[in-house]
Amino acid sequence: MTYNTGLAERIGWVQRRSQDLVGNVEQFIHGKSNVVWNAVVAMLAEGHILIEDVPGVAKTSLAKALAQSVGGTMRRIQFTPDLLPSDVIGVQIFNTTKQEFTFREGPVFANVVLGDEINRASPKTQSALLEAMAEHQVTVDGTPYALPRPNLVIATQNPVDQQGTYSLPEAQLDRFMMRLHIGYPSAEQEVRVIGDSIARRLPEQLQSVTTIEELQQMIDTVREVYVAPALQAFIVSITSATRTIAQLKLGASPRASNALANAAQARAAVEGRPFVTADDIKSIARPVLCHRLMLTPEASVQNFSAVSIVDNILAAVPVPQAPVGV
Incomplete structure (x- = not known):
């Protein structure tokens, strides 16, 4: 054998925990098993995910459900044309008591970062994510700051409405491990979506089925x-x-x-x-x-x-x- 035979038991555990993750997300995202499975695969490979589709097909809900299911710290960034790079990565603040600058972390310092409508931010703000997504750190005023591990960016993008949007540069697209498309639900699935809306069920109400520590162990096992x-x-x-x-x-x-x-x-x-x-x-x-x-x-x-x-x-x-x- 050219792989560690003791790995098989841990792989079985990863398989079961992955099924738990998918099942939890599918409580809210109906009839899109292949999309959910690919998203979980990307997370276990420690890759960033771009969810691209037309409005109203649960892009943001899928991102929220994934983030909610794994626990850990989660931050949401609503990308808008006036968003600044410092709003994403953080900024140096002068501490008058200590008479020195201290770094105030931005929302990118989280285990899961939800970037909603990422293509609505300017290219300058989008570029603030390049170092974070590729090197798991950000640099402010020449000082590098390590991001928590894992650090996963789950971004959404509407490819239809071009008003007030900016195309993602190729360098940033290349940093997303996967781009996923959800598509319209079937009639039966859409009825279930309406039921969720009537009952006021939200992805934020999902219970996490794993911890960020377990997710890290799953990621480490996948690497083997x-x-x-x-x-x-x-x-x-x-x-x-x-x-x-x-x-x-x-x-x-x-x-x-x-x-x-x-x-x-x-x-x-x-x-x-x-x-x-x-x-x-x-x-x-x-x-x-x-x-x-x-x-x-x-x-x-x-x-x-x-x-x-x-x-x-x-x-x-x-x-x-x-x-x-x-």
Whole structure:
């Protein structure tokens, strides 16, 4: 065996706790199991989540339900055009008693940071999150301040209403491990949504089903999931293929390769396996890669999409045939 056989029991525990998390969130988010599971996978991979969809489909509610379910500290930032970087990361305040500057932490100093309508903030304010999301620290007046661990950003974005919004820069999109789409509910699911509204049920009323300490233990266990060298090469083959597609002017970065590997580890863990398979990689390739790809204007006119390009790459790249779990 090339992975720790004692890991299997802890992976079983991660699987059960993940099921608890998903079940708790689904008390409020109805009929979107795949979306909720992907969100939990991203959290266990210690990745940031961008929830993008039209208004009124429970983007913010999903973010709140996830944050509420894991306990720990949670802060919400309502992104607006007048929001300043210091409103996000914090500011130095002069202490007249001590005659010195002290740092007052901003809302980014939390285990879970809810960024509502992130694309409504100016590029300058959006850039304040770059260091926090990539390096788990912020720097103010030349002094670095470590963020609590884990530190997960769950942001929402409305791609339809462009008035008063700013496109997220590619550098920031690349820092989100996954972009998730919820979609409209079915008629039956929408009836349940109405029932929640009539009963005045809110995601803030959910009870946490784990602690932030347990979540950290789950994250540490996920990091031990074995990724065979052949599958590491498979991941690189997928991401490097996006850099040679004529319809793309921007392909996936090496950060995307890391994100795909880490997300695959988390997906294997929630499936109860201490090793990654090719199916783990292929199943989360869309939410991990699509938002990182930029189509050429010609490709957009010809009705190409990032989803179709990723699907074509997955169909074309050979899957490793050697055993990957031993």
